[in-house]
Every structure is written in C-alpha cells, then in structure tokens.
Amino acid sequence: MLQTVRHGGHWNADWMPSLKLPKTEEEKKAAAKKYGLIPADYKTYPDDGTGYGDYPKIDIVSGESRDPHALWDMPELKRNFGEPFHVEADLYTEDRVDYNRKYQFSKAWHHYSFFGVVAFLAVLFWTGEQVKIVDVQQMPRHVPYDGKKHYSFETQPLD
Amino acid sequence: MGQVHAVGLNYESPVKPKTNQDPTFPANYGFEERGETRRERVMIATKDEMIAAKVPYKYRDFCAHKYIQFKACARSVYPIVIKCEHERHEWEECMFEDQTISRKEFEREQRLLLRKQRKERIAALKEERQKAFEDTAEAEH
DSSP states (O other): OOOOOOOOSOOOGGGOOOSSOOOSHHHHHHHHHHHTOOGGGOOBOOOSSSOOTTOBOOOOOOGGGSOTTSOOSBTTTTBOTTOOOOTTGGGSSTTSOOTTOOOSSOHHHHHHHHHHHHHHHHHHHHHHHHSOSSOOOOOOOOOSSSSSOOEEEEEEEOO | OOOOOOOOOSSOOSOOOOTTSOOSSOTTTTTTTTTEEEEEOOOOSOHHHHHHTTOOGGGOSTTHHHHHHHHHHHHHHTTOGGGGHHHHHHHHHHHHHHHHHHHHHHHHHHHHHHHHHHHHHHHHHHHHHHHHHHHHHHHHO
C-alpha cells in the first residue's frame, strides 16, 4: 500500500479560498474583486462535494496555446500580472497538458483507431493459436494422479 | 528467428486421431486375446515429495523423480551445473521415453481407426453385393 503525499508547491493558509459560496450580490462582487474578475465573469464550481469553494471557474487556456509572440509580463508562464489562475493551472503549463490543441481527427477517432488496431492484432494472434502448423503426431502426455490408468507399451502375461 | 522443425510423415492419412483428446480405444483392446496386458505405469515420486521439492506443474509427470534427483545434484554443485550432466541426461532419457509412449499411442490410435474404417467399408460392400444379388435373384424369378 503506497501512501503518497503530494506537495503542490508553496501553499499559504491565508490564501485558501473560503468554503462558503457567496450568495448575495455584494458577496459575489467582493469575491470577484478578490480574484481579479469582473462580476459578470464570476462563476463558481457546483457545490456537490467536488467543488473548490468560492474559487472561480474560468476557461482553460493552456500555456502552449497562448501566443508565443505577444508581450507577456511573465513570458515563462505566458501570463500577465493579475491574471487569475485556473484551478488546475499547474496541469496546463507549457510542458504539460495542452487542452486547447486541435487535432485533425476527433478524439473518438483516436480511440477507434487505437483499439481497432489492437483488436485486429488480437484476432491474428488468436487464429494463429488455433491453427497448428507443426502437427506433432503424439497423443496428450500422461499426467499422473488424475484418476485414470496409464499404460506403457510393455506387455505382461495375463494372470 | 522462430524456425520451426516440421516433423511428420510424408503421406496424408485418411484418418486423423485427435491429438488433444485421450485415445478412444480401450488400452488393452487386442491384447486380451493374446493373453497379455499392457503394463501399468507406476509413479515413483509421491505427491508429497513433488510438493516438497517444489517441482513446477509442467514437470509433475512420470519423470518427476528424475527431475528431483537432477535438481538435488545441481543444488549441491551450484554454480557448476555441468557436473550433473549424468543426472540431467537420465531425466532427459525418461522424458524421451515418455514422448515415445505418446507417439506410439498416436500410431496405435491411427492404425485402429484405419482398421475400423476398413471393416466398415468391407461390411458396406458386402451388404451392397448381397442386396444386388437378392435383387437380381428376384428379377430372375
């Protein structure tokens, strides 16, 4: 049993989002200001046990998909000062997942082609197991202690 | 890579014994009339001995006693296992005899099936001839 403790970088208890969601308009405005959003953009994750408190839900724009020729305040992160971080921003950095990448084929096609090739090869392997190219002319080996009597080809006179 | 040694006879037999099942004819069929029986195979290594020696399941057959002796010798002279060539050869000989018995079983099965087929064919021909004879006899009358 492995027990792992993830250290997601430096973490400050003062900066933890509050677990109570803002309900009234003023609370929402205050929360939006706290996170650097305009009140119209402020949305939270649903509060069903998998949410993040009052941390906002913003669109994912991964690091790789951001304009490399624009002038960023922090060119290493391709981020400007004061821009709100996505909750999983450390997953969408330049060296990790690129959520906004567009593929020539849909993701369903990716799955179909991969499992299609695997299934095709599996069928080949299975049929190869059925066909015997070397047909050894011998009956099954004698296995002892299986309730049957096994005889060799030496004869002895009947008693 | 993956070379295959094809072992077989040069002719195609009209009957093919099923090599994944036991023989269909009784083991002593044909021997009783001559006043003989086939000798039963005796297992020398007991079940407990095989378990204690941790013999792999693949080798728990009628040559397990030789396997155990070989492994005991090898263990005593490890890592110079070449010193146990005699024991290893004895084991291999036993396995060869085992395989020979399997092949003889196949040949016996094949010959008995051919014999059965021959008898059926002769009986069918006799029946046909008898029928033809009776038909012509009826026609004459």
